[in-house]
C-alpha cells in the first residue's frame with residue numbers, strides 16, 4: 001500500500017521565532033514521478049526541503065517517511081545514504097575544490113574514502129577511473145565538462161547550479177530534491193536540464209521533487225504539482241488542472 | 256571547621272570582581288566587533304606593570320595609578336586594532352583568521368613584556384601600594400584591595416550601563432553590535448565608535464590588571480594565566496550579555512576559590528588543579544548549552560525594557576510577503 | 579638495595595643514572611624500550627585526540643573549537659605538572675637516552691662518542707618524518723583527501739552527500755594526534771628529558787606559523803614552513819651564543835623571547851598580506867583528471883584550468 005509513494009510527509013511544521021514557515025504540511029510523492037513544488041517567494045518551499053533532508057529540525061510532531069521508513073530521527077547524512085539526495089537554492093559547492101573534484105566526491109561507497117585504504121592507490125584506482133568516466137558523461141550532458149579544472153569559486157552562478165546538479169546526479173539517488181535547478185540558467189539550457197531529468201527518470205527510475213519558478217518549463221515535464229502558500233499546501237494536481245485553479249491564480253500567478 | 260569559608264568567600268568576591276572588570280571589556284569586543292580577542296588578557300599584564308612603574312613614583316596614589324593603567328592599555332588596544340585587526344576586518348576575513356591574528360598579537364605582547372621585564376629585572380615585581388585591613392569579619396580581614404576591587408566592579412558595571420544606555424556614543428555602539436551593516440548605512444561613524452570601543456575594552460583590561468597586581472605578584476604571564484578564566488566568563492555570559500558577564504565573573508571567581516577550597520579541605524584535591532575548574536565550566540557549558548547561560552541581549556537595562564514591552568504588547572509578527 | 583630504591587622512585591638522580599647505565603649496557607633493552615615507548619606515545623596521542631574530539635566537534639561556533647583544544651592542551655599540562663605520579667610532575671623525567679646510546683661504548687671518548695648515537699638517531703627521526711609525510715601525501719591525494727577538503731569547505735553540503743562528517747573529523751583528529759604523539763616521543767628521546775613545561779601554547783603557535791607559512795592544504799609547503807621556522811629557532815640559538823661572546827652582558831633570554839615575537843610578526847604579516855601562505859593549495863592528484871586532460875589535449879581546446887594546470891598521475895607515490 002505504501003509502495004507507490006516513495007516519500008510520505010505527515011503533518012510537519014517549522015517555525016522560526018514567530019514565523020511559521022511550514023505549517024502542518026502533509027504530502028506524498030509517487031515513486032518514479034517528477035513532482036513539482038511551486039508557490040510565491042517565502043511560502044516555505046525551501047524550508048520544507050530542509051525538513052525532509054534534515055538540514056533543519058522540524059517542530060515536534062508529524063512524521064517523514066522515505067520508502068516506508070521513518071527518517072525524521074536520522075541525521076542528514078543517514079537520510080542521504082538511504083538514497084535521498086538534494087540540491088540547495090543557493091548552490092553549496094565546495095569552493096576550494098574543482099568542478100571535477102566536486103562531482104567525484106558525490107558517489108557513495110568509494111573505497112578510497114576510508115583512511116586506511118586511501119594510502120594504497122591500487123585498491124581504489126579502478127573504481128576512481130570508473131567514476132571519472134561517469135562524471136565525464138554527466139558533465140558533458142550538462143555542458144560543464146570544459147570547466148572540470150576550475151575551482152567552483154571561479155565559475156558563474158548558472159554554472160554553479162549545473163555543477164551542483166551534476167554532483168547530485170552522480171550520487172545515483174532514489175529520490176532527488178531539486179531546489180530551483182534552472183534559476184539563473186539560460187533558457188535553452190533550462191530546457192536541457194529538464195530533458196536530462198526526464199532521461200534520468202526514464203533510465204534509472206529516479207523520483208524527482210522539484211521547486212521551480214519557471215512554470216512553463218516545469219509544467220511540460222512534471223506529473224504532479226503541489227502549490228504552497230504561506231507555509232501550507234493549498235493545491236495538488238496535474239499541471240493542466242493547476243493552471244485553471246482559481247485559488248492558485250489568486251495566490252501566485254495572478255495580480 | 257569552616258574557618259576558611261569567610262576568607263574564601265571574600266577572595267571569591269575579589270577575584271570575581273577583577274574578572275567582571277576585565278571581562279566586560281572582552282564582552283564589549285565580542286558584541287561590537289565580534290572578535291574573540293585572545294590577546295585581551297595581555298592588557299591585564301600591561302596594566303599590572305604600569306601599576307608597578309607608576310606606583311614607584313606615586314606610591315599609594317590609586318587614582319593616578321589606575322588612570323595610568325587605563326590610559327596606557329587603551330592606547331595599546333587602539334594601536335593593536337589599527338595595526339592588526341582593522342586591516343583584517345576591513346577585508347572581511349573569516350573569524351578563524353581573526354582568532355589566529357589575536358593569538359599572534361597576544362604572543363607578541365607577552366614576549367615583548369618578557370623581553371622588557373627581563374632587561375629591567377622585573378620578571379617578578381610588586382606594586383608600591385600599601386595593603387591594610389579595613390575591618391575584620393569572622394577572623395577574616397577585609398583589606399583595602401578587596402574593597403577596591405568590589406567597589407570598582409560595581410562602579411564600572413553601572414557606568415558602562417549608563418554609557419551604553421544614555422550617551423550617543425553608547426547608543427551607536429549598541430546599534431553596531433546589533434546590526435553592523437545597518438548601523439553603517441544609517442550614518443553612524445563606525446570607525447570612530449569602534450575606536451572608542453577598543454579604548455574602553457583595553458582600558459578595562461588594564462584597570463583590572465592593575466588592581467589584580469596589588470594583590471598578587473606581577474609577572475609577564477599574569478594575563479595569560481587568566482586568559483581561559485576570562486573566556487569562561489564570557490562563555491557563561493553567552494558572549495555578548497553584560498549582565499551575564501557580571502554573573503559569570505562571580506561564578507568563575509567562586510569556582511576558583513570557594514569551590515576549590517571546598518574540594519581541597521573535603522576531598523584533598525591539590526590547589527595545583529585550580530585552573531582546571533574554569534576549564535571544566537567552559538567544556539560543560541559549550542556541550543550543554545552552546546549559546547551560554549544568559550540570554551544574548553545587549554545590556555541589563557534593555558532586558559528589563561524588553562520585559563516591560565512584552566507585558567504591554569506582543570511583538571509584531573512580520574507579514575508574509577505579498578505580490 | 580639499589581633495585582629497591584630505583585623501583586620505588588623513578589624520579590631521583592640515582593634512578594636517572596641507573597637508567598643511563600642500563601641503556602649503555604643492554605642494547606636490546608634500550609632499543610625495545612624505545613619502540614614500546616613510541617607505540618605507547620602514539621596510542622596515548624590517539625586516545626587524547628579521541629577524547630578531545632568529543633567536545634571539540636560538538637561546539638556551535640567555529641572558534642570555540644580552537645578554545646576547546648587550548649583548554650585540552652592546558653588541562654593535560656596542568657595535570658601532568660601537578661601529579662608527580664605521571665612523569666614526575668613539574669620536574670619531569672630525566673635520563674632518557676637515545677636508543678643508540680649503547681653505541682658510545684664502542685668509541686673512544688671524544689666528540690664521536692656523543693655524536694654518533696645522536697646523529698644516527700637524528701637520521702631515524704628524519705626517516706620517520708619522511709614516512710609521515712609520504713603517508714599524509716597519499717591520503718591527501720585520494721578520495722579521502724577529497725572528503726577532507728569537502729568537509730572543510732561546507733559541512734552541511736557534505737552531509738547532504740551522505741558523508742558522515744563527524745566520523746571523518748574524529749578520524750582525522752585521531753590521525754593527527756597519533757602523529758603528534760609520535761613526534762613528542764621522538765623529541766623526548768632526543769633531548770633526554772620529558773617535562774611538561776616544554777609543551778606550552780607557544781609551541782602550538784610555532785606549529786601554526788609553520789603551517790600557515792607553507793600554505794593551507796599543501797604538504798610540501800608545510801615542509802618549507804617547518805624548515806623556515808626551525809631554522810629561525812636553531813639560528814636564533816646559535817646567533818645568541820655567538821652574540822654572547824661579543825656582548826658580554828647580553829641577556830640570553832632575549833633571544834628566545836625575540837624568536838617568539840618574530841614568529842608572531844611573521845604570522846600577522848602572513849594573515850594581512852598573504853593569507854594563502856607561500857604556496858597555493860595543491861590539487862588532489864588522482865587518475866580522474868587524466869580522462870579530461872586527454873580529451874582536452876586531443877581537441878586542442880584553450881586551457882580552462884587555473885594556474886599551472888592540472889597535474890595527474892603518480893606524482894604522489896613515494
Ligand SMILES: Nc1ncnc2c1ncn2[C@@H]1O[C@H](COP(=O)(O)OP(=O)(O)OP(=O)(O)O)[C@@H](O)[C@H]1O
Nearest residue numbers: 016019021039040041042043044045046047048089
Ligand atoms: N533560517 C531561517 N530563519 C528565520 N526565518 C527563516 C529561515 N529560513 C526561512 N525563513 C523564513 O521562512 C519563510 C519561508 O522561507 P523559504 O526559504 O522556505 O521560502 P521559499 O518558498 O523557498 O521562497 P523562495 O521561492 O523565495 O525561495 C520565509 O518567511 C523566511 O523568511
Ligand SMILES: [Mg+2]
Nearest residue numbers: 045046047089
Ligand atoms: Mg526557496
